[in-house]
Amino acid sequence: MEHLAVGAVVRRGKDVLLVGDGDALPGGAVEDGTPLLAKVAREAGYAGVTAERLLWVARYRAAGDDYAMLGFEVTGVGAHDGSGEWVHLTEAVERLGRMWFAPIREPAVAYLTGRARVATLWTWTELDGAPATVPGVRPA
Template sequence: MAQVRVAVGAVVRRGRDVLLVRDGDDWALPGGAVGDGEPLLRRVAAEAGYADVVAERLVWVARYTAGGQRYEMIGFEVTGVGPHGGGGEWVALGEALQRLGTMWFAPIREPAVAYLSGRARVATLWSWPDLDGPPDTVPPVSPA
């Protein structure tokens, strides 16, 4: 059985604003691939500009296969620890939804937009049998 590669993304809020980071030409939530033995939220803290972050809740797990490799993207809502040392841009929720909605990669875009817009419940499981098709979700996610 192929090893599952793990990535993490996090919703960081300041009032009604959401922290976004640049990912090439796209905007994304802080996070990224997690190395073997690396604490899940270390990359989130570094990208978000905090000394550390505290996971408040699990908001999604997205499973997909690409190039024969299995992946799991785990999404958390977190609180930053210590002063915010830069990194990313704070944007209003509506603007965050617009920016994230244009992201090319569905296993990041779809769970993030659905959660932030209130269409998906906490701890939703997203599965893409085919990355070109729609995901299966448990529990079901309300349409946009």
């Protein structure tokens, strides 16, 4: 069985919305039967979100289970409720770069720094190893 998760880049000009302790993208696990971007909208503080484009698919195995994380760039629908923290792109890249979880950290930072194309497939055979990417991602 493959588990599904979603994460999203929400931008406002040169700012990126970070949630949690100010070091994560909106998103998380997707429960069966739940609309794909419902958790993103809730965490981002919008009534809904519109997916603008698929940024990445990160596939990995942990504790014997397979996972797929879809990363989207989204636009908020309705008024923003003030949750999360808007930070400049440079600071967002720095904060996300310190995240321990590679299947979010690596694709998000590569996309935000222009090293990865949209719709890049990231595959980890070992979470502490280097991922394979299609198409290739430019080194940092």
